[in-house]
Amino acid sequence: MTSAASPRVLLADDHGAIREALRIMLEAHGLTVVGEAADGDVAVRNAAALRPDVVLMDLRMPGRDGVSATREIVERGLGEVLVLTSFDEDELVFGAIRAGAAGFLLKTADAQTLVQAVRTVAAGEGVLDSRVTRRALAAISNSPSATDVDATGEGVTRADLTAREQEVLDGILRGWSNAQLSHRLGISVPTVKTHVSNVLAKLGARSRSHAAALARQRDR
Template identity: 60%
Template sequence: MTVRVLLADDHPAVRSGLRALLETGEGIEVVGEAADGAAAVGNARALRPDVVLMDLRMPGTDGIAATRAVVSERLAEVLVLTTFDLDEYVVGALQAGAAGFLLKSAGAATLVDAVRRVAGGQGVLAPEVTRRLLDRFVVPAAGDAQPPPPELAGLTPRERDVLGCLGEGMSNADVAAALTITEATAKTHVSRVLAKLGLTSRMQAALLARSAGVSAPRPSAGGPSLRA
């Protein structure tokens, strides 16, 4: 299946370079461009791409606000691509619902792979920011651990299993294999987990799962059984 991509960056030369780069990847089509956040949201509504490749610092509506709008309207997945790895940008983008965060220094193969992974329902983080993000959200200082959010109590045991799988970065196909359910059922469970927890992206769910200590189930000695 072709992955349809919308480019959002205020520099025409950058958009041109990204278009040329992405279109060398098999099964990727750039369907539109936008020079600011407002145009990115409008074009996402009109074109319904699979992925919006979003810069953060743009005139008018910035990339974080545009990401929030795109994700809240379920127009597309958002992969942030920026020059800046400042913590407030990383956190702001992920809180807005971005499925991934990469730096513009990423190589061509890394970018193409990230676009495909995000389109397939996975999360992507630049190695440069992963450790800082884990330190901030996943590894609290001694004595500073927070109680799990009350919303977790509303999840069924199966939904907790799904949340644990998301915490390990699994795609829908991976979740289905781990829990011996169909991929369609896995997708339904993921949607319910996000809705119950008030989240807008798998990346947000992964961070929550890790910070709350929710892990994926391990196969029992007798082997898995098929269940929904």
């Protein structure tokens, strides 16, 4: 998904008051809210109809949950998914990582952090709130079911990556953006994007967070 001056956002949350608060917050900072959804089925339908840059996704919703909706939205290429989660949703976060969500933020994030995260995800980069991912990725690495994170790329290890790709993967694990990787590694942003794409392809990952989960598991 390419960046835009005003990313188009779809809000998916079963609480109308929360959707309204998010709408006010985002629109006050120049973002465009193109639609809303109160459950996963509506989120998928509206994403298909409206083609937002970013779907701001709650994970706990009645009927179809946010994890299942995220999986279909990502698989169909209907938009990037930025998950809003709380401290008690580890299992759902694991599922969203496997489903290919591009970013994770706590619901307590302030307006500036949320707006910047939406813009970052709309630009095709990942957002990994360390308070979420540190716990989630550690738990995935220690989970007996972690080996089924994805069958694609099974058996791929760091040894299968080039030296530069390993450096990029290390940056992904630290939550670095493309711009940060470019600065720290002394290479251009387009080159960074190429390396990130190669890392994801070799690991069989759907997103940066998914790649981090797979790398943590395979480094055990």
